[in-house]
Structures are given as structure tokens and as C-alpha cells.
Amino acid sequence: MRMLQAKHDIPKLLELMDQDRELFVPVRDEGGGRFARWSDLDLSVNEDIENTLMLAGEATRRPAKDQLFAETATLFRFRLEQGDFHLEEPPPGPSPRVLFGVRPCDGRGFQVIDTLLVGPHGGDTAYQQAREANLLVGVGCKTPGPDCFCTSVGGDPHSSDGLDVLLTDLGDAFLLESITEPGRDWLSGLQKHGVGFLHDAGKRDAERARVAQHEARQRVPRQVDTSRLPKILERSFNSDVWATVAPACIGCGACTFLCPTCRCFDIQDLVQGSRGARVRVWDSCMFREYTQEASGHNPRIRRAQRWRNRFYDKFHWSGDGRGNPACVGCGRCITHCPSGIDLVEMIERVTSAEGGA
């Protein structure tokens, strides 16, 4: 299903979206951008919206992941008694939401996390519930950000993978295309109430979208050849190349916390008086404590080992279950690394150091 939406009517559309499901949108802020609840914003003027919402292709510093894989999530609650305990009834799951303005790389990131947060004993319930409750409405990147390299890892500035609806910027209007069944139902619901400003898109609009998409693809600023990585990584585990990043890396974990495909977590018990909750909180494989055993033994004691683990996990061990690596090329870990470590350069370094033999 394809609809056309004039840009000056976007506020009306967003109001409409907020009716049945809670709406979240990407907003510019001092922190580099994040997703926020639409009803918490006070935006009436059109210009406000254009300036505040991040819809052109620049990624929010914090990926859409945060909305579904929360920094802290409750696994269950309990009550403590002397030498005993009781579990409490779980609270109701999340209510239906729309995440509007998801970057296509973030959409692909969810496909990676989908494969990682499920195991032989089932999947992470909080994530799965959030996944089901959230309709993902992506906006293609007209102007990709400075460190984007999505086209080098199987992506595209207008990839619809993992999204329910994709918007393409046509200059004066957005083309809205449903990708999934729920996306289609949602769009047709909007259409019923959006009479007057949401129009059926024609063939010509689809044509224009294809041109815009093609042009955006040419604007992805960085390219790197990842096709040989699978072979190269098979024999590079003991390469000297890993030691070359370790001196610069300060082990802050920013690259993992901001990554749309990282999902490592810790589990902690929070207790207040006799009530408690077991929560999962983000963790990072870049931290030494991550693998530190109670006995004192640590299989990844050195920073180079932890860096190598992250790299291998992105490009060799994990993936999106569709033949693509677990890195979606969003560039966040490059832009925000305080030490200026550049993943694209690192891919090149690994390839040239180990690719010859």
C-alpha cells in the first residue's frame, strides 16, 4: 500500500498517529538526538517540527534500540521474607506504540537483536513484548551521516528490512509504503481518518521515490569491501592487528552502548526493604569485568582480546540470520568513539594485514 503525504501536513499526520498508539519520534537535543514521546513535546509550528525532528538522514546518537531494549528492564519482582521469598505477578506488557522516523540501519539492527535475544530456552520476554508492541515506521536517509557505510554491509539508506512502513522523502512530500501486514493495516487505518491530507500515491510518485532512493545511495559517504572478511577472519584470530587498537581504546564501552545491534547485558537484583526486582541492565564486552570470574580468572583480560571479540562478533560469529553481518554500518561507534578509533579503517587494516596470504 502506498500513500502520499505533503510535508506541510506532517503535524496533522503525527497527531493522527498518536491516536491509537503512543507515538515516539526522533528529536534533536544537546545529547545528539534521541527518541521522545510525541505527547511530551510542544510543537505546533511547522518550522519547529522540521528543525526538531530528525528525519533527513542524520542518526540520533542513541539508536531506536533503546526504545525496545531498554537500558534497564525488569525481569520479575519479588518479596523477601526471612529465609524465603515469593514472586509477584508480572505487570501488564507495554501498550501499542509507533516508533516514527526509525533509520533503516536501526531497523536492520532489530533483525540482528531478534536472533541474539533468543536461545534454546526461549527469548527475552521484555524485548519480545516490546518488539510486538512497537510498529516501526522508518524514514529513508536522504542525506546519510558522515560515517555511514550501510551499503558496505548489505544495507541501503532506504532499506525496508525490519520496518513495517518506510517513508521516502520526495522534497515536498513523503511517500509512505507499507512493508509488512501490520504496517498495511496501520496505513489503511490512517487513511480512513486522514481524508484530505493523506492521498493515494500514483505511479509517478513511486517513480520519483525510486530516483530519490537511487540518489541517496550514491551519497553514502563511506565504502569498504567486506566481502573477503569471512574468509580472512577464519585465519586472523591470532593476528598482530588486534594489538594495534588496544593502546588507543580507553574501554569506555560507548561503541557498544550506542550500537543498534549490541545487546549484552548484566542481571542484578535491586532491593528496597522487603521488595525487590531482578533487572537486566546493559553491559559491554569492552569492559574487563564482563568476563571476570569470581575465582579471579578472566579469559579476556586484555583490551586487545576484548576488541577482537567485538569485531569478530560483528563480522564473523553473529549476523542478522539473512546472511549479513551483525554490523549495520550506522557509523555511530566511529562518530562517538572518544579515541577516534574508526571501524571502517579497522576493517581495511584487518583486510590488508591478513588478506594477502
Place this chain on the structure above:
Amino acid sequence: MSANPYLLQRARIDWIVQECGGPRPIRTYTLDPEDSTEHFAFEPGQCVQLSVLGEGESFVAIASGPEQDEPLQVTVMRVGLVTTALHELNIGDFVGLRGPYGNGFPVDRWRGKDLLLIGGGVGQAPLRSLLHHIEANRSEFGRVQVFYGARSPEAMIYREEFAAYEAHRDFDLYLSIDWKWGPDGPLDEDACEGWARVNLSNLRSTRIEQDQVRFTGFVPQIVQAVAPSPQSTIAVTCGPPAMIRRVVEGLEGLGFGPDQIYTTLERRMKCGIGLCGRCNLGPVFVCTEGPVFSYAQLQDLPEAFA
């Protein structure tokens, strides 16, 4: 959508045995899982997540045998926050329990074979589970040789059980305690009366009396002194990483192939169900695809020996 995999059941502590004291005491807990109207089913070598609510969870090997008539037991050394909190609980208190997790020993493939069980310290727990299973199905296995070592006679766990094995000769038993240590290394003398030392300068030429059970020496040395044959034999070794490494080297020297040697790996665990990421050997999670691995498998896995 699947059921919440982090939920746990209450399990009552029915009995506690203090196995040994010292700075890192070891205790065995007998547990009665509340939800299991039926038997808590598992395979030897599998693990459970034990919770002290408010403190956290600990991933521990099951120490009891899998047979119907055996109560569920775990043996826990006091090392971290959770195990310290566990050691403060009393009979009648409740812990949280989920599992069983992990792969367990491939016992079905071992039927008809001779077995070596080589354990050290608290690593003996999964081997005890295996041993109980063998005892209950004795005719299905060939010759069974059991090696177990600790720092001193007092530091040995399952002492009563070993004494019974010693008395009844159910298995070929080789118990050992560490050397006494002098300024230049181990003292070439029996560390305790009745614990005969192996020949330090030439392990293989150690004279072993018929029926001799108690030795002075490190576990890998005792294995060398006894020099078991690799013929149709599976060796299983669990214990501290340094011990495992030397045991494996020794077994290879005796002609054991990498697919004849099995071990259990320890890693820091949180979720226990392959989600949280930290216990990986490359693409493999120890909590779900381990903790039991053959040495042949480990040779192909990154950081397996790190």
C-alpha cells in the same frame, strides 16, 4: 512469544553438609524444588541457576545423580557474593532454582566403554553426578577408574562417599593430596601418613601396590603414575583450569586422542540461557552448548584455553 525464561521456582534447602572449611569452604545442599511434583529431570554434567533473591544467581553443576530416587544436590564453594550469601542460609530456607541448563555428558555414547573420571577440588561435583549414574547402571560400563585430588585430606569433598567406595572397591580409586612444599619445591616425602608418594623423578616407574588408594602428588602426576590405557577408554576431567591443562597433556602422552578426552568449562555466567553474551567461545555459548566439551571440540573454539 515464549514464557519468561528468567522465572524461577522456590526450592527448599532440606539438608546441608559442610564438605570442607578454610578460606573457601565448600558445602553440599540438598534441595526440594517446589514445582516439581515429579522428579527434577536432568543429565549428569548439566547445571542449574541458583538464586539467593536480593543477591543474584550462580550457575552451578548438579552434584547428584539423575536417577529418580536421588534428591537434587549441588555443591557450592564460597567465592563470590552470591555463593557467600548461599553459605549463610540454613536448612528450611528457600533458594530460587531454574534449569537444568547446558548439555551434560554424552553418556549414551560412552556405554560399553572404560572410563576415567579425573577430578580436582569442587570440580568433582559434575563427576559425582556421573559416578552416581554409572553406579546405578554399573553393567553398562566397563572398567571405571576414579582419580580425585585435594590439597589435604581435610580439603577433600564427599569424604564419606569416597570412604565407602574405598571399602567396597566399586571402582578403581586413586585419591591424592598435594605435596608438602619446601623452599625448593615439593618435598619428596609422604605428605601424610598412609598417603604414598609417586616417584617424582620418574612418574611412570612409581610402584603401585595392589589395592593402593591414597597417594601424595598432584592429580596429573597420579594419572601418569597409573598410566591407564587409551584402548576403548573415555577420560573425563573437571577441576581447576591448570589441573585440566596438565591432565590433558598427560593423557595425550599416553595415547588418548582429542575425541577421547572430555572436560567441563567454567566461564562467568549471568543469564545461563545463551542471551547475555559473556560466556562465548567464539560463536558458542558455554551455558547452552557446554559446559561439557570434548578436547577435539575445544581445539576448534577460540579462547577455549584462555
